[in-house]
Amino acid sequence: MCGIAGIIYRPGNSVEPGVLDRFAKALAHRGPDGVGRYEEGHVGLVQTRLAIIDLAGGDQPLYEPKGSVLVGNGEFYEYLELRDQMPDVDFQTQSDCEPPLHLYVKHGIDFADNLRGMYAVAIYDQKADQLILARDPFGIKPLYYLDGDDFFAFASEPQAFVVAGLVAPVIEEAARTSLLQLQYTTGADTIYRGVKRILPGETVAISGIRIVERRRRDALPRGGPLLISEDEALHEIAAALRNSVEIHQRSDVPYGMFLSGGVDSTAVLSLMAELNTRPVRTFTAGFSGTGVADERGQARLVAEQLGAENIEVEFSQEDFWSLLPSIAAAMDDPAADYATLPTYKLAERAKAEGLKVILSGEGGDEVFGGYGRYRSAMRPWWRGGRRMRPRGFFDGLGVLRDDISGWRDPVGTAETTEEIDGRTRLQVAQAVDCTDWLPNDLLTKLDRCLMAHGVEGRVPFLDSRVADIAFRLPDDMKVRGGKGKYLLRKWLDARLPSADAFAKKKGFTVPVTEWIMAKGRDIGPLVARQPGVAEFCDPQAVSALFQRANKRAGLAAWMLLFYALWHDRHIMGRTAQGGVFDVLGDA
Numbered sequence: 385m386c387g388i389a390g391i392i393y394r395p396g397n398s399v400e401p402g403v404l405d406r407f408a409k410a411l412a413h414r415g416p417d418g419v420g421r422y423e424e425g426h427v428g429l430v431q432t433r434l435a436i437i438d439l440a441g442g443d444q445p446l447y448e449p450k451g452s453v454l455v456g457n458g459e460f461y462e463y464l465e466l467r468d469q470m471p472d473v474d475f476q477t478q479s480d481c482e483p484p485l486h487l488y489v490k491h492g493i494d495f496a497d498n499l500r501g502m503y504a505v506a507i508y509d510q511k512a513d514q515l516i517l518a519r520d521p522f523g524i525k526p527l528y529y530l531d532g533d534d535f536f537a538f539a540s541e542p543q544a545f546v547v548a549g550l551v552a553p554v555i556e557e558a559a560r561t562s563l564l565q566l567q568y569t570t571g572a573d574t575i576y577r578g579v580k581r582i583l584p585g586e587t588v589a590i591s592g593i594r595i596v597e598r599r600r601r602d603a604l605p606r607g608g609p610l611l612i613s614e615d616e617a618l619h620e621i622a623a624a625l626r627n628s629v630e631i632h633q634r635s636d637v638p639y640g641m642f643l644s645g646g647v648d649s650t651a652v653l654s655l656m657a658e659l660n661t662r663p664v665r666t667f668t669a670g671f672s673g674t675g676v677a678d679e680r681g682q683a684r685l686v687a688e689q690l691g692a693e694n695i696e697v698e699f700s701q702e703d704f705w706s707l708l709p710s711i712a713a714a715m716d717d718p719a720a721d722y723a724t725l726p727t728y729k730l731a732e733r734a735k736a737e738g739l740k741v742i743l744s745g746e747g748g749d750e751v752f753g754g755y756g757r758y759r760s761a762m763r764p765w766w767r768g769g770r771r772m773r774p775r776g777f778f779d780g781l782g783v784l785r786d787d788i789s790g791w792r793d794p795v796g797t798a799e800t801t802e803e804i805d806g807r808t809r810l811q812v813a814q815a816v817d818c819t820d821w822l823p824n825d826l827l828t829k830l831d832r833c834l835m836a837h838g839v840e841g842r843v844p845f846l847d848s849r850v851a852d853i854a855f856r857l858p859d860d861m862k863v864r865g866g867k868g869k870y871l872l873r874k875w876l877d878a879r880l881p882s883a884d885a886f887a888k889k890k891g892f893t894v895p896v897t898e899w900i901m902a903k904g905r906d907i908g909p910l911v912a913r914q915p916g917v918a919e920f921c922d923p924q925a926v927s928a929l930f931q932r933a934n935k936r937a938g939l940a941a942w943m944l945l946f947y948a949l950w951h952d953r954h955i956m957g958r959t960a961q962g963g964v965f966d967v968l969g970d971a
Contacts, residue, residue, distance in 0.1 A: 386444070387411025387835075388455045388527075389539035389548075390429040390506055392515050394593055397534070399428035403548050408432055410547035411540055414457070416838045420444045422453050427508055427515070431455040434838055436741060437463075437636050442479035450489055451510035456481040457540055458503030458525040459842070461631040466498070480634075481505070488516065493599060496587045500631075500848055504582070506538060515590040521603035522747070522846040523584030523823030526717065526831055530579055536593040541832075542579045543716035543954060551578055553955045560920070561788045564943060565776025567720040568825035570794040574717060584823050604815055604851055608806035609858040617861055618875055620853045625875075628847040629655040632743055639741035640665035642730055643694060644892065645682030647754075647869055648745030650883045651876050652844055656743065657690040664692045667734055667742075669699050669726035674895035682884075689882050697733050699726045701899045706963040712949035714836040719825045720946040722894040727833040735837040742834060746826050747845035750817050751854040752869040753810055753862030761813040762863065771799065772813055777940050783925045794820065810859045822846075897938025900945060904930035910968040911944050916951030 389407035391399060407430045408419045415432025422429040422445045431444040436459065446454045460466070463480035466487070467473075473486045480501075487495040488507050493516060496505075502524035507516040517538055519527045530537045530545045537550055545551045559575040562568070572580045582588060585601040612620070629652060633639060641656060643649045643666035656664045666687055670680035680696050687694035704725065711728045712718075734742055749755050757772050773795055778784055795816065802815035827843070834841040844850070857871060864870040873885040900907065908930025912923035921944070930941045945964070952958050952967060960967045 386434050386457045387414030387432040387540045388457045389544050391535050391537040393426040393535045397426045399423055404428045404430045406548040407544055410544035414835045429455045437480045438478035439636050441477045446482050446485050448485050453508045454485040456505040460501040462500045493589055517582055518587040519582045521585035521601050524827050527582040536590050541716050542576050561791045565791040570820045604855045606805045610856045624849045624853050628844040628850050632842045632844045635741050637740040640739045641743040643668050643683045645679045645686050648748030650686050654879050666692045666694045667730045669697050676893040676895045699729050704899050708964050709949050709967045713953045714832045718950050719828045720943050721825050721829050722896045724829050725894050731834045731837045731839050735839050741840045743842045746843045751851050752872045754868035758813045762809045777943055783921050808859050896942045900941050911948045914948040917948050
């Protein structure tokens with residue numbers, strides 16, 4: 385796991401002095417183990433390395449004899465198998481990133497069709513004077529680009545373009561609207577005007593300084609549900625999950641996992657415990673003295689049953705007020721998901737315990753059909769069914785200055801686009817989540833919170849072999865008896881009865897509304913006067929919002945508090961130190 389960036393100017397120009405140094409500085413947290421660069425004429429590439437595989441020999445850039453150069457971020461899990469399939473290649477390293485370089489030589493822009501893993505990769509083909517960028521199908525690893533008047537640039541994080549002096553941080557208002565109403569932004573456009581995402585599964589070719597070709601590889605298989613028996617499905621799922629967890633453990637450095645005690649993380653731990661000869665190190669967050677469920681008890685039980693060494697990490701109200709500015713600073717591509725809070729502190733603890741790789745259960749709900757909103761989407765309207773995300777966070781609260789209708793249009797477009805090849809209502813709902821919610825909320829959260837501490841996050845559920853079988857399970861093997869993830873629950877129940885796999889899903893909650901409302905009278909006016917918030921909100925309404933004692937108001941207040949801190953850091957460029965009151969009090 386690393387940070388990558390690069391720039392290509394029109395032929396005849398040279399790379400601007402210092403731009404690669406500024407890229408490296410901006411991405412240093414993603415790769416604390418070293419910096420590598422390539423600079424030749426009008427092209428410059430840089431990588432900050434987090435060494436995971438081939439610690440001694442895997443420095444980048446990587447080169448091949450015909451003149452192509454690669455910098456990459458992520459892991460190519462089947463690199464050993466790929467090496468065996470290319471006996472004619474004289475590999476120079478043991479790095480997992482070298483086989484993709486040689487695949488490009490053989491297959492050109494279609495090279496990514498042969499990859500299994502999480503990745504954002506850049507290849508400069510010197511002979512063709514062409515830059516190739518590719519991102520994994522689920523969008524586990526991020527990749528952004530900036531299409532300038534005289535250059536084309538790419539980077540693992542959009543803030544790198546700002547630090548490099550290539551773009552001013554100006555808000556794209558449509559993206560801000562999406563953030564406010566959905567808690568994440570959608571599609572190719574980011575919240576920074578001019579900065580775009582390489583979409584999940586995209587491979588693009590850049591000639592001169594413009595994109596000249598695009599390819600897209602789907603994360604999910606096409607087609608409706610398979611005709612498969614429950615016994616067959618259980619066998620297929622067991623084999624796919626075991627294989628995925630096994631290859632996700634390929635590492636030359638210590639690894640562990642985040643354990644909530646829920647079905648998804650418990651399933652991953654059960655396989656890790658089976659595949660490892662030493663106890664797996666796990667990390668669980670909890671919240672004492674609040675009204676939300678504390679997962680530590682169930683996680684402790686599961687860890688004891690599976691022989692794991694579980695470390696419990698308390699996230700307190702004091703942590704909330706002290707750490708939130710740092711978390712907002714890490715989330716340069718903003719996702720206002722309150723799960724960033726414990727994720728950030730868990731990553732900090734994992735780093736302190738000497739781990740560089742963490743496995744996590746993200747993606748289980750999406751591929752196995754776990755969310756309650758899926759069950760609603762399955763029903764026709766006359767039976768109480770409804771489309772997903774029908775209401776935004778700020779609808780009806782009277783806080784915003786102007787109407788922001790149209791925020792749901794990208795979700796509606798995705799719903800229409802994913803209605804293909806005989807998919808059921810449930811499959812369409814799952815596919816819509818995998819289009820934007822998964823890469824731009826959950827996976828962005830995991831990437832930024834872990835990489836802020838130089839820790840790599842891996843997600844075994846978001847693997848092509850797992851998705852190929854899980855997504856095409858019959859609906860009643862996903863949802864049965866009012867519960868989602870039926871087949872995954874049944875598989876886990878047989879392996880580990882004490883996991884209580886068929887217990888009612890509690891849902892993960894962080895007590896942000898409790899903590900905010902406890903200090904709402906003091907923090908509300910500070911948020912209201914923050915320039916970024918004042919642009920689109922009525923200050924008096926904001927102050928009043930922070931004193932309302934209900935869940936909807938509390939979640940909207942959380943969104944504005946997060947946005948105020950994010951805007952202060954990433955748009956205004958302030959690097960104020962201290963907690964929430966220190967930062968906003970000085971604004």
